[in-house]
Amino acid sequence: MKSGSSRYGLVLFFVYLLFYGGFVAINAIAPESMESTVLSGLNIAVVYGFALIFGAVLLSAVYGFLCGDAGRGGDTEGVQQ
Amino acid sequence: MIYESSPQAVLIFCLFVGFTLGLSFWLGRKAKSSAGYFAAHGQIPWFVNGVAFAGDYLSAASFLGICGMIAFYGYDGFLYSIGYLAGWIVALFVVAEPMKKLGRFTFADALDSRFNSSGIKLAAGISTLVVSVFYLIPQMVGAGALVTPLLGFEHWQGVVMVGAVVIMIVVTAGMVSTTWVQFLKGAMLVVFSAVLTWMILQRGLRVSEGGADGYQFQSLRITNADFTDGDSVVGPLQDVELLVADDGWEQAKEKFVRVRQRSSGKLSVWLVRRAGESEDADWLLSEAQTLTKTADGRTLVNGQPKGKKKGEPELHPVGYVKELPGGVQETGPLSFLGFFRTLQNSRVVLWRNEKLVHGDGSQTTVYYQQETSGSQVLRPGEHPTFRGIRSSKPADRINFVSLMLALFCGTASLPHILIRYYTVKDAGSARKSTIVGIASIGFFYVLTFYLGLGAMTSGQLDVSDENMSAPLLAKGMNTWLFAAISAIAFTTVLGTVSGLILAAAGAVAHDLLGSVLKLQMSDTEKVRVAKMSSVLIGAVAIVLGILFQKMNPTFLVGWAFSVAASANLPSLVMILFWPRVTKQGIVAAILVGMISSLTWILLSGEAYSKVYGLDAAAAVVPFSQPGILTIPLGFLTLIVVSLLTPKPVSGGG
Numbered sequence: 001m002k003s004g005s006s007r008y009g010l011v012l013f014f015v016y017l018l019f020y021g022g023f024v025a026i027n028a029i030a031p032e033s034m035e036s037t038v039l040s041g042l043n044i045a046v047v048y049g050f051a052l053i054f055g056a057v058l059l060s061a062v063y064g065f066l067c068g069d070a071g072r073g074g075d076t077e078g079v080q081q
Numbered sequence: 082m083i084y085e086s087s088p089q090a091v092l093i094f095c096l097f098v099g100f101t102l103g104l105s106f107w108l109g110r111k112a113k114s115s116a117g118y119f120a121a122h123g124q125i126p127w128f129v130n131g132v133a134f135a136g137d138y139l140s141a142a143s144f145l146g147i148c149g150m151i152a153f154y155g156y157d158g159f160l161y162s163i164g165y166l167a168g169w170i171v172a173l174f175v176v177a178e179p180m181k182k183l184g185r186f187t188f189a190d191a192l193d194s195r196f197n198s199s200g201i202k203l204a205a206g207i208s209t210l211v212v213s214v215f216y217l218i219p220q221m222v223g224a225g226a227l228v229t230p231l232l233g234f235e236h237w238q239g240v241v242m243v244g245a246v247v248i249m250i251v252v253t254a255g256m257v258s259t260t261w262v263q264f265l266k267g268a269m270l271v272v273f274s275a276v277l278t279w280m281i282l283q284r285g286l287r288v289s290e291g292g293a294d295g296y297q298f299q300s301l302r303i304t305n306a307d308f309t310d311g312d313s314v315v316g317p318l319q320d321v322e323l324l325v326a327d328d329g330w331e332q333a334k335e336k337f338v339r340v341r342q343r344s345s346g347k348l349s350v351w352l353v354r355r356a357g358e359s360e361d362a363d364w365l366l367s368e369a370q371t372l373t374k375t376a377d378g379r380t381l382v383n384g385q386p387k388g389k390k391k392g393e394p395e396l397h398p399v400g401y402v403k404e405l406p407g408g409v410q411e412t413g414p415l416s417f418l419g420f421f422r423t424l425q426n427s428r429v430v431l432w433r434n435e436k437l438v439h440g441d442g443s444q445t446t447v448y449y450q451q452e453t454s455g456s457q458v459l460r461p462g463e464h465p466t467f468r469g470i471r472s473s474k475p476a477d478r479i480n481f482v483s484l485m486l487a488l489f490c491g492t493a494s495l496p497h498i499l500i501r502y503y504t505v506k507d508a509g510s511a512r513k514s515t516i517v518g519i520a521s522i523g524f525f526y527v528l529t530f531y532l533g534l535g536a537m538t539s540g541q542l543d544v545s546d547e548n549m550s551a552p553l554l555a556k557g558m559n560t561w562l563f564a565a566i567s568a569i570a571f572t573t574v575l576g577t578v579s580g581l582i583l584a585a586a587g588a589v590a591h592d593l594l595g596s597v598l599k600l601q602m603s604d605t606e607k608v609r610v611a612k613m614s615s616v617l618i619g620a621v622a623i624v625l626g627i628l629f630q631k632m633n634p635t636f637l638v639g640w641a642f643s644v645a646a647s648a649n650l651p652s653l654v655m656i657l658f659w660p661r662v663t664k665q666g667i668v669a670a671i672l673v674g675m676i677s678s679l680t681w682i683l684l685s686g687e688a689y690s691k692v693y694g695l696d697a698a699a700a701v702v703p704f705s706q707p708g709i710l711t712i713p714l715g716f717l718t719l720i721v722v723s724l725l726t727p728k729p730v731s732g733g734g
Binding site for chain 2: 020050
């Protein structure tokens with residue numbers, strides 16, 4: 001696990017872990033705050049929930065962009081036909 | 082509710098199943114070798130594999146369970162969507178590419194890549210079987226629940242039919258046919274859910290006093306003086322007598338009253354509560370519905386024998402808006418965000434239930450109205466699983482954190498997901514297909530929120546069956562759409578069950594028989610053994626699906642995630658990042674993680690109340706979800722045992 005793609009992967013993993021951990025922590029420690037309206041008439045629960053889903057899609061796209069063609073071919077030892 | 086199978090539903094259902102089986106037989110020609118049977122020769126295009134990830138992962142629990150939970154409790158179902166998707170981040174950033182590089186057919190291959198240890202194969206094979214069977218049960222239960230209203234079959238007939246079709250798919254062409262079935266199912270699920278969401282937004286929200294059958298539930302306000310025990314008349318209710326709370330009803334005498342209409346003899350049950358805090362405040366009565374299972378096996382609806390066709394006694398459909406912002410009766414079409422804004426400022430009528438046991442052993446479930454503000458619907462903590470976050474007890478909050486941790490860690494540990502990394506040609510394709518999978522699954526989970534809330538306000542809900550919320554929502558829109566959604570939901574079960582049976586069959590043929598028992602098998606024999614294993618595992622799944630008919634699919638899937646994360650994740654992660662890992666460490670971590678999480682689950686309050694029928698308060702362990710303890714325990718075991726055993730020599734074990 002020393003390749004560039006794995007380094008990008010670990011950094012992005014910890015970014016998302018913090019984001020997800022924040023959501024779980026707010027729910028566990030101060031659930032009533034999830035009802036506060038924050039954006040465009042929507043409460044924190046809805047905004048944060050959608051942000052976690054769109055954030056996952058966005059980070060995975062960023063990861064795909066950063067890795068480019070890394071890992072293409074050459075890794076076919078797992079497939080013996 | 083009474084379900085009548087429609088010709089359209091049967092036609093589309095038969096077309097789906099016929100096409101799926103035809104595809105399997107056609108593709109069967111390409112899966113003669115073990116590389117073809119277990120890994121589709123590693124030649125599945127990455128985009129197809131990515132959508133197949135969605136088809137594999139979006140199980141009956143995702144589609145039926147989450148939509149149903151949102152329809153009945155609001156935001157809480159969306160917490161599962163968030164947790165299930167977050168797990169894919171672990172799969173993409175940590176597991177995807179190394180899995181492809183290290184493994185061949187099963188995830189045990191990847192764990193054993195540095196050691197060639199039969200102990201690792203044995204432990205990983207057993208873990209795969211346990212997790213797959215845990216995951217299979219809710220899928221089969223969901224299949225039975227789905228076929229009953231669609232085709233009018235009994236639950237057990239539905240389970241047997243699903244089992245038979247899946248066994249045929251897996252036996253004919255293994256991973257090749259399974260992949261294409263999952264690809265088609267994943268694509269159709271996302272497309273049709275998007276269509277349904279668009280229709281929900283076009284319909285908007287409208288005020289109602291009852292469900293789609295036109296029945297209006299009554300709410301009454303009566304004075305304190307009207308409300309006396311015994312034989313007296315109750316205020317605005319004319320020509321009725323108040324029944325004494327006995328034979329089980331005394332369990333809820335503060336909550337419900339029963340009355341009988343003198344002229345017709347018709348019984349009705351009402352939820353009763355004070356209109357204010359003082360002792361002389363008026364009483365508010367709201368009409369409830371009851372479903373009784375008598376000791377001799379009959380079913381009564383509101384005290385009358387349940388009907389078999391429309392017009393006869395049945396539970397009324399529910400799910401409606403009581404009040405919209407600004408006092409309007411109807412909103413017209415709503416935007417994507419406007420839907421939430423409007424609902425947040427509305428009031429909806431949700432339905433809750435309470436079970437009562439009578440002296441002769443019969444049971445009555447009382448379904449009663451609960452008017453709820455939209456802001457409460459769009460906040461977490463309403464469903465019993467998540468109610469703990471508002472509890473004063475730390476153990477209840479730990480239970481929530483533990484479940485969210487299990488969802489985060491469980492996805493990348495599920496054997497039927499991990500084997501899909503072997504169906505593409507290289508690590509780059511594994512990464513790209515995971516990104517496509519995340520986009521498809523993420524988009525679907527956004528849609529589940531609209532589908533669930535759309536069902537909540539559709540007037541179509543069956544109070545006795547949460548899992549039917551999404552198909553019934555579609556039925557309210559269009560009969561053909563209902564037919565298509567039901568058939569897709571059925572294919573959803575087929576896709577996920579095929580993947581699970583294939584993962585379990587791989588564990589038996591490749592890990593346990595081939596590597597542990599060292600049976601010398603030719604390539605063809607290995608495929609034959611895998612096919613025989615598939616038939617056996619399919620048969621076990623059928624039996625369990627019938628035995629566990631009453632269990633909630635989402636609840637069981639949560640258990641499978643906890644066991645998978647505790648048993649498999651520590652070894653998967655540590656073998657990638659810690660060179661000091663030993664084979665003894667991996668074996669110990671898998672066994673300790675699996676046994677500790679299973680034991681915890683079986684001693685939990687949820688198992689006590691939902692499996693053994695005992696009092697949850699008598700449970701041995703303080704909270705139900707084990708992940709917060711058993712996942713770290715797996716890591717700790719691996720580290721300690723690895724440090725206590727000889728350092729692995731490079732290239733062997």
